[in-house]
Amino acid sequence: MRPWFILSIFLIVAFTSSAADWGRTGHRATGEIAQEYLTKKAKRAIEALLDGKSLALVSTYADEIKSDAAYKEYAPWHYVNFPFNSSYDTHPKSEKGDLYMAILKCVEILKDAKTTKDQKAFHLKLLVHFIGDLHQPLHVGIADDRGGNQFQVRWFGEGTNLHSVWDEKIIDSYEMSYSELAENTKHLSKVEIKQIRSGTVMDWMNESRKLCIQIYDTTTVGEDLGYGYMYQYTTVVRQQLQKGGIRLSVLLNDIFG
Secondary structure (H helix, E strand, O other): OOOOHHHHHHHHHHHHHHHOHHHHHHHHHHHHHHHHOOOOOHHHHHHHHHOOOOHHHHHHHHHHHHHHHHHHHHHHHOEEOOOOOOOOOOOOOOEEEEEEEEHHHHHHHHHHHOOOOOHHHHHHHHHHHHHHHHHOHEEEHEEEEEEEEOOEEOOEEEEHHHHHHHHHHHHHHHHHHHHHHHHOOOOOHHHHHHHHHHHHHHHHHHHHHHHHHHHOOOOOOOHHHHHHHHHHHHHHHHHHHHOOOOHHHHHHHHHHH
């Protein structure tokens, strides 16, 4: 196979994968935030499983493996779709799995004393990513437009879709690195932290769903989004990254002690 052809395939895969969820910056920020809320025991266990790698570094792993056909079964695990007039409980579930099921599966494997280190490390990497996905509202969307991927809009005059706006456009336009986003999170009171930590994975998913509905109610197909949209939703995006990090730490502290 000719080198130029291999390179072309790589570029296509890299391009399509980059618009899959929060994007590298968002996922790494979530992982970095979670790191700060881990117990000492959980930190030691995670460092051993990941051979010293940080949560920020492994947070993009689930996207990186999309280019490998051996991992294609995990593609549907990045999202969950059901109609706006329905609910997750009442709508038929995908036989291939979904984001909610994926998170529960990862937790189950990480808690199972019989699973190997390699199995645990693999599913830990997935879990870090999927909790990030859970807090990107368009990942709890509708199948009709593929979670906003077919909801066409413009971003500062250039054609794109609503999913990409929430994946990367808002974060990239804000021009902060993942470490800057993690370091400059809102100062939270003990009461606020307790409130974010409370609830279940289902509760967190339903919270993202409400935000998804709000986004659809305030965005029009073909709309040219720009500074006004940034003003309206940048704080929301940063809040979701912070919540994702704190809630990831909740699961990891529960798993690892």
